Amino acid sequence: xxxxxxxxxxxxxxxxxxxxxxxxxxxxxxxxxxxxxxxxxxxxxxxxxxxxxxxxxxxxxxxxxxxxxxxxxxxxxxxxxxxxxxxxxxxxxxxxxxxxxxxxxxxxxxxxxxxxxxxxxxxxxxxxxxxxxxxxxxxxxxxxxxxxxxxxxxxxxxxxxxxxxxxxxxxxxxxxxxxxxxxxxxxxxxxxxxxxxxxxx
Amino acid sequence: xxxxxxxxxxxxxxxxxxxxxxxxxxxxxxxxxxxxxxxxxxxxxxxxxxxxxxxxxxxxxxxxxxxxxxxxxxxxxxxxxxxxxxxxxxxxxxxxxxxxxxxxxxxxxxxxxxxxxxxxxxxxxxxxxxxxxxxxxxxxxxxxxxxxxxxxxxxxxxxxxxxxxxxxxxxxxxxxxxxxxxxxxxxxxxxxxxxxxxxxx
DNA sequence: TTCCCCATGTAAGACGTTACATGATTTC
DNA sequence: GAAATCATGTAACGTCTTACATGGGGAA
Numbered sequence: 001x002x003x004x005x006x007x008x009x010x011x012x013x014x015x016x017x018x019x020x021x022x023x024x025x026x027x028x029x030x031x032x033x034x035x036x037x038x039x040x041x042x043x044x045x046x047x048x049x050x051x052x053x054x055x056x057x058x059x060x061x062x063x064x065x066x067x068x069x070x071x072x073x074x075x076x077x078x079x080x081x082x083x084x085x086x087x088x089x090x091x092x093x094x095x096x097x098x099x100x101x102x103x104x105x106x107x108x109x110x111x112x113x114x115x116x117x118x119x120x121x122x123x124x125x126x127x128x129x130x131x132x133x134x135x136x137x138x139x140x141x142x143x144x145x146x147x148x149x150x151x152x153x154x155x156x157x158x159x160x161x162x163x164x165x166x167x168x169x170x171x172x173x174x175x176x177x178x179x180x181x182x183x184x185x186x187x188x189x190x191x192x193x194x195x196x197x198x199x200x201x
Numbered sequence: 202x203x204x205x206x207x208x209x210x211x212x213x214x215x216x217x218x219x220x221x222x223x224x225x226x227x228x229x230x231x232x233x234x235x236x237x238x239x240x241x242x243x244x245x246x247x248x249x250x251x252x253x254x255x256x257x258x259x260x261x262x263x264x265x266x267x268x269x270x271x272x273x274x275x276x277x278x279x280x281x282x283x284x285x286x287x288x289x290x291x292x293x294x295x296x297x298x299x300x301x302x303x304x305x306x307x308x309x310x311x312x313x314x315x316x317x318x319x320x321x322x323x324x325x326x327x328x329x330x331x332x333x334x335x336x337x338x339x340x341x342x343x344x345x346x347x348x349x350x351x352x353x354x355x356x357x358x359x360x361x362x363x364x365x366x367x368x369x370x371x372x373x374x375x376x377x378x379x380x381x382x383x384x385x386x387x388x389x390x391x392x393x394x395x396x397x398x399x400x401x402x
Numbered sequence: 403t404t405c406c407c408c409a410t411g412t413a414a415g416a417c418g419t420t421a422c423a424t425g426a427t428t429t430c
Numbered sequence: 431g432a433a434a435t436c437a438t439g440t441a442a443c444g445t446c447t448t449a450c451a452t453g454g455g456g457a458a
Contacts, residue, residue: 003417004297011306021437035302036295038419043439066426067438079309086310090299090318092325094237096205098291100358101236105212106351108280109287114351117291124293149376150307150315157301157369164365168358175350204445222409239447244411267454268410 005037005045010074010082013055017073020046030151033132033158046072054078103172115176122169129162206238206246211275211283214256218274221247231352234333234359247273255279304373316377323370330363 008031012023020043027037049055054077060069074082099121106114132155139152209232213224221244228238250256256273263269275283300322307315333356340353 004299004302005418008302011302011309014306014309019437020439021435025436031302031305034296034298034305036297040420040440041418047439062437066436067424069437082306082309086303086306087314089321090303093297093299094233095235096237096294097235097358098205098294100355101205101209101212101232102287102291103354103358104232104235104351105215105283105287107347108212108215108283111347113288120290146308146312150305153304153373153376154301156372157298157304160365160369160372161362164361168361171357171361172354175354206446220409221411241412241448242446248411263409267408268452270409 003045005041006049007082007085008035008037009042009045009049010054010078010085013072013074014079014082017058017071019069019071021069031154033128034154046070049078054081111176115173118169118172118176122166122173125162125165125169129159129166132158132162204246206242207250208283208286209236209238210243210246210250211255211279211286214273214275215280215283218259218272220270220272222270232355234329235355247271250279253278255282312377316374319370319373319377323367323374326363326366326370330360330367333359333363 008027009023012018012026018026023042023046024037024039027035046055046057050057050072054075055072056075058071058073060071062068099117102109102117103114136152136155136159139148139155141148144152209228210224213219213227219227224247225238225240225243228236247256247258251258251273255276255278257276259272259274261270261272300318303310303318304315337353337356337360340349340356342349345353
């Protein structure tokens, strides 16, 4: 099996019974800095896991006109599958970094556009870094248990990554602003006929 | 339009006529550290771009039994669409970092498994860093043109990212090896019945 | 002689997103 | 009075991957 949504669900339900809603909430509250799930995918995958016998399903009485709540719990087979998957080596996902694609195509866009993208990107990473740094602070306790440690590790990963992104942005902005600004005519070497419009949002 | 494959194709063909094969090759040779395309997607997207009038298509005579080579070139409409897309702000892609998912679920796998994953990951980042560092060296020229600069920026991004990943790995390994090793019993708090198997590949 | 390069493309399907439908309750 | 929360799910669609089919030429 190879479906990442199913695996994420399995991992979460392994900590105790959860509904589809619970899972969505947990992902967006706690895992959002390294994982995401979309609503429309969680419910079908829960159904599939149930059909495959990896989850059991029990229905709670509905309160006041709400749809009934379905609680899923992990089975022994589910736990076995989860454990097996957790031990399997991770095959690196081929990257698709849109910002770098736009940077790479910079010749067709003009320096100003590229600079604008990098500045926006830097701002977004800075914002993320601020959030993660404060989460990290909360998570820093004298005697963390295993679960806290693992969660904190994911936050630390985000912090390292955001910092390096910011550092790259600074380096890139310097490279682009200083020398290309002086000889902006370089862009004219390309085949374009019309002059680039300046990018002013 | 929102199709990333089409946009990548458009950007590459904007530098000069190319065949489907050329594009696949260019992606895997030059962009592979930040972008990928799969064979089965490139050809249909080329056909679509042609149908939409963003690319022209000319057929070269086939040499010695090979299938005929189709050369695609960008049209004015194609160039316009490319330029417009390049100027559009980038909406951040929701992350899905499998390694962090496995770290987060570490309680169900055991410390040894997590450590093993991080060590493998570190090795892979180290390898990538070595490659990118040597590419960066080659790309470091006294008077780079715009194209070289943009390419180098993508390489620099990879270098920053790999370094930060390695730094995180080191930090994580230290956090996991020192304190959890001393009180490995923490894992027993979870609901698992069976002891974890040690992960020895 | 075996493997990689060239060179096209299709078919099937997995994966995932977005938008929709429903509607009472609690919070601001 | 508006907005968020709770809570399920489906339908349509877009994106992308994997595997297959074909086959000659050149390099190791």
